[in-house]
Amino acid sequence: MNSTSTNLLEIKDLAVEYHTDEAVIYAVNHVDFSINKGETVGLVGETGAGKTSIARSILRILPMPPAKVVSGEIFYNGNDLLKLSEREMRKIRGNKIAMIFQDPMTALNPIETVGFQIAETIQQHNSISHAEAHQRTCEMLEMVGIPGDRFKDFPHQFSGGMKQRVVIAMALACNPALLLADEPTTALDVTIQAQVLEMMQSLKEKVETAFVLITHDLGVVAEFCDKVAVVYAGEIVERGSAEDIFDRANHPYTLGLFASLPKLDATEKRLSPIKGLMPDPTDLPDGCRFCDRCPNAKDECSKSSPKEAEIAPGHTVKCFFSGGN
């Protein structure tokens, strides 16, 4: 993959903190990240690793206060989103960059019809008539497998999986160039997960949209993503193509993630989780963030933080003992 081609989105040195009365939570710590047109990138990591904070800071919908973007630039088509006025930013939200939320049960306004909620996005960004917006909304609903005549139904009249389809239809309504999917299947049960994923897969082939897929489900990533970035304690510890990560994983954390998956072919009685917990985001260790849980940790790991090193073209690892360091 050619890293010098024009990036659709490029995040440089992004850091997000949450300031509460008791402490400062370091949620995102100097993350660099980019995505090309039409590409699908998976952001993988445990709950609380800072994945959602990264996605929300792209759209600038972090809850402020307490959240605070302390450093960084987010270039979309060459413009720094963090420097845009609120007015300019509104033209990007929902139009150029859209987001699919984690929990479809709460992501829809309970007292408006689903049709209204989709049409509202369309009318906000396109100067078209009511009838045209209605027409386009019905098309979007049909596209995600919901009959267009359910336009006038309310969210509580849909099941969870169908609500997520509505949320997806809403996100796709303006043909965004980039779609941020924040754990789109986590709140759904497994059979519905498969349906929604398959639908997203087929939509991805139809529309030329770049995806950022946030998940902690490695299976979903394997099925869906071109590139993968592994997030740990607000940092990207390893990134590369899906093959790099799945076949040639190098960072001890990534290896641990794979080792913790139950294997169907082995007769194992117990799972093998990564020992310990993610460090407290209010009090991160000085050296490598993973050193307390790392099976190969040496003295130097707790003293200084490793740099990101490229071990193969496009495959980088943040560890002293990776091939590159």
Next chain:
Amino acid sequence: MLRFIRNRLLMMIPIVLGISFIVLLLLEITPGDPAKMLLGTQATPERLAALRAQLGLDDPILVRFVNFLWQIVHGDFGTSFMTKRPVFEEMIMRMPYTLVLVGISLAVSVGLGIPLGVYAATHHNTWKDNGAMFISLFFVSMPVFWFALLLVRFFGVELRWLPLSGIDSWQSWILPIVATSLGFVATIARQTRSNMLEVIRQDYIVTAKAKGLPERKVIYRHALKNALIPIIMVIGNMFGLLIGGALITEVIFGIPGLGQYTIAGLTGRDYPVIQGSVFMLSVMFSLVILIVDVVFAIVDPRIRSQSGRKKHKDQKDGNKIEENTQKIEA
């Protein structure tokens, strides 16, 4: 919806009858004799007995209750013991005063309270929010009768800006309305603020923002509409409190309304007046609660669909969706 309204109207009948009976029962067991009130302490026992028989006070309570109902069915609420005027006529004459007082006070409370609450919520944790909430706490804590007397003293007696008592012109309405509504403005503002703060944290508000909607639409279309649902309930309950408050303000400001009439009836042991006005007030209150429930159903589709009228259609759609899903996956 029409069936719902019809059922609710039918349900009002036992409620109002129950209230009427309880009022009669309370009058029965409280000490005091209307005949003595009318004839004075010098009256002879024979004259008292004759008057009691004439007013029907000797009948057993059930007989009086049935008589009362019989009259009401014929649009007759009896005649006042004191004034000898028909109660119904008197109530119709006084009704507009009470309705104007309660209606305008309610409108003022809602019209000022909701924007104030939204303003405080959107400036959460700033001095503007704290200021608005401090002032409203002040007014919530102030009893209506005391505040009314303060207003009379200051604007009526000291400054002589506004009339003290009676209704002669529109200016006469200002003090009573301010006295009745100020506490409720504060109640609604505080309720709106806390509901808004709750709703603003919801996921669908983030969704609305992520769609690129302007702040104005996010706040008013998506947040406020949801925050208002519990407030509708508060407004309904407030109506009852407003009527109670109107009893006091009408007496203090000398407004010839239903409240003043009721108080006069109570102090004079004027049974037909008491029964008639309580009947009227309970009908009004039941109607308001009905209106509140209808508004609820209009605003919140989740309540509307509880009647289950769309079940059949949904099932049909469910099958269609499964077909569609299979088509997409194929």
